[in-house]
Amino acid sequence: MNPVFLARGDLQQMLDALRREHRQVIGPQVRDGTIAFDVLERAAQLPQGIVDEQAPGGYRLQSSGGVRCFAWANGPQALKPLTFAPRETLWRAETGDRGELRFAETLPDVAPAAVIGVRGCDLAALQLQDQHFCYSGYADNYYNRRRRSLFIVAVDCAHPAATCFCASTGDGPSAASGFDLALAELDEGFLLRAKSDRGLALLEALPTVPAAEEQLARAARERETAAAAQTRALPGRNLKAALMARLASRRWDEVAERCLSCGNCTSVCPTCFCHSEGDSPTLDGSQVEHVRQWDSCFTPGHSYIHGWVIRGSTRLRYRQWLTHKLGTWHDQYGRSGCVGCGRCIAWCPVGIDLTVEARALLEGEADARP
Amino acid sequence: MRGHSLTQRRQNAYLPQEAEIVRRVRESSTIFTLYLRFTDPIAQASYSYDPGQFNMLYLYGVGEVPISIVSDPEHEDLLVHTINRVGRVTRGIEQLRVGQRLGIRGPYGRGWPLREAEGQDVIVVSGGLGCAPVVSVINHMIRRRERFGHFTIVQKVKHVDEFIWPERYERWKMVPDTTVLVAATEGSANWRWQVSGRIQVLDEVRVRSDRTIAMLCGPGGFMRSAAEHLIGKGLPAEQIYLSTERNMQCAVGHCGHCQFGATFTCRDGPIYPYPKLRDLLSIEGF
Numbered sequence: 001m002n003p004v005f006l007a008r009g010d011l012q013q014m015l016d017a018l019r020r021e022h023r024q025v026i027g028p029q030v031r032d033g034t035i036a037f038d039v040l041e042r043a044a045q046l047p048q049g050i051v052d053e054q055a056p057g058g059y060r061l062q063s064s065g066g067v068r069c070f071a072w073a074n075g076p077q078a079l080k081p082l083t084f085a086p087r088e089t090l091w092r093a094e095t096g097d098r099g100e101l102r103f104a105e106t107l108p109d110v111a112p113a114a115v116i117g118v119r120g121c122d123l124a125a126l127q128l129q130d131q132h133f134c135y136s137g138y139a140d141n142y143y144n145r146r147r148r149s150l151f152i153v154a155v156d157c158a159h160p161a162a163t164c165f166c167a168s169t170g171d172g173p174s175a176a177s178g179f180d181l182a183l184a185e186l187d188e189g190f191l192l193r194a195k196s197d198r199g200l201a202l203l204e205a206l207p208t209v210p211a212a213e214e215q216l217a218r219a220a221r222e223r224e225t226a227a228a229a230q231t232r233a234l235p236g237r238n239l240k241a242a243l244m245a246r247l248a249s250r251r252w253d254e255v256a257e258r259c260l261s262c263g264n265c266t267s268v269c270p271t272c273f274c275h276s277e278g279d280s281p282t283l284d285g286s287q288v289e290h291v292r293q294w295d296s297c298f299t300p301g302h303s304y305i306h307g308w309v310i311r312g313s314t315r316l317r318y319r320q321w322l323t324h325k326l327g328t329w330h331d332q333y334g335r336s337g338c339v340g341c342g343r344c345i346a347w348c349p350v351g352i353d354l355t356v357e358a359r360a361l362l363e364g365e366a367d368a369r370p
Numbered sequence: 371m372r373g374h375s376l377t378q379r380r381q382n383a384y385l386p387q388e389a390e391i392v393r394r395v396r397e398s399s400t401i402f403t404l405y406l407r408f409t410d411p412i413a414q415a416s417y418s419y420d421p422g423q424f425n426m427l428y429l430y431g432v433g434e435v436p437i438s439i440v441s442d443p444e445h446e447d448l449l450v451h452t453i454n455r456v457g458r459v460t461r462g463i464e465q466l467r468v469g470q471r472l473g474i475r476g477p478y479g480r481g482w483p484l485r486e487a488e489g490q491d492v493i494v495v496s497g498g499l500g501c502a503p504v505v506s507v508i509n510h511m512i513r514r515r516e517r518f519g520h521f522t523i524v525q526k527v528k529h530v531d532e533f534i535w536p537e538r539y540e541r542w543k544m545v546p547d548t549t550v551l552v553a554a555t556e557g558s559a560n561w562r563w564q565v566s567g568r569i570q571v572l573d574e575v576r577v578r579s580d581r582t583i584a585m586l587c588g589p590g591g592f593m594r595s596a597a598e599h600l601i602g603k604g605l606p607a608e609q610i611y612l613s614t615e616r617n618m619q620c621a622v623g624h625c626g627h628c629q630f631g632a633t634f635t636c637r638d639g640p641i642y643p644y645p646k647l648r649d650l651l652s653i654e655g656f
Binding site: 319 | 386409431456471615620627631649653654
């Protein structure tokens, strides 16, 4: 299907059409100096004329005065909190009069939602999370319910940040798959393409016109420029063998001197899936909620095992993170766990850059084999 | 695997089921054994497992902990767990008495390769304090002694007081065609077994390289040394299986804590063929 054109002033009609399907609309907005995804009532709440400046350890929004609503790369989160809840109760337990235990599951009651403005990197991350939670052994109902509630409106990314490297991971800057509808933003409006039947149905409810050749050519040029503008890159698609051959590299000690082991990188990473489980009892002890919440391999508790910690130092934790993300992930899910969004670079308080670390590691000698 | 199919049949793998403590035995100052039965008769009747698999035991208000199953699925109606009191949850479970309740979900993971071991010589090697996972395999084999070739049981401890089941080893020595080798690094006045360092005790183990399978349990470095020693004696690496321990919280390969290289110990282990771990075993941090 050829893309169709929707005038900028008609974007509100898309929101209205989604709401007529009883979907809550979630979209990007300026919040606390960043772009955050939250409930969107009106198209006017979108971050029009806002651009982001990102650097290792740095994130700033600025006003450009332009008309565009999606002229920024990303904020600290996009889809992950919507599908893999940061904290949720898995079940409740109670004790009876004679000490008996009763358990009741607490599956989330999720209202249908539509998310507007999802980037290629975040779609790739969603597919990886789907593989992890739904298609490898046990299918997680909690994740699944949230995931199936989503209608996804993607946007081709025309404004990668300095921290972005999705072109080198193959996940952007355009949205390729995993969405219902995708937008390419032009000054005068949006080129729309549907990927699913329900995306097509939505599109048919909108006052679109066929896109002009000149508009298609302009959008294509923007896509090429966005890919070419990326200055960062990973030194290869599959670094597993190279990284696992350098477990004794001195570079791990060097990065550990800078790394605070704070876990910011893992909490902004759209593919990190680690979570802990624990009990949260009421004050009188009559009821317990068994809760899971995001965890990080940068905490000592992550590798705690009866009385000792397997990864007791920052060196071992950073090495675990990087060798998993760029290495052993290939064995688990057939590709790297990095989608090139660059969030771990921007939100690292000391500006550690995994593309720089990966390159430095590869430039070093491989370990001597025993 | 039976464990996987059971997990899949149940709608919510995270939800424990109530079980009652039927019997409780103290094994040492820190180790105790619980005999458990599901309070729901249907759960009790439909529960099946392989030796070497584990359950998540839940203590109300405190949390869950992975514990290997030591009972024999074909000979015992009760579910038996031998537990070493080492952390918050196991300390609390230790306080429970007969008649009190726990939550149980499972079984999880891959068990010992007992069907593959039939017709072969079997060497079971454990290092350190009360290696519960190998007790299930030893009991399993002794009950079905005629199905296996020569049986060698090796137990290595540092101090003699880590050797908590002397009467079991004395009993196993009496089993036909069975060799029992026990060694401590530091002996004591009444120590009747060997005193030898590291894995020296393995020197006496006979390996017929074309018909032997080895099952190991203990610290990573110990298992690595033992496995390499057996390989040196001609045993193919793929005939060696190891029991590992990691932090496990979800037990279905999702929470990420138990990752050992690319594998999830709760799903791909806790019993692994040695070649799967050979590169990473005993490397600090994995």
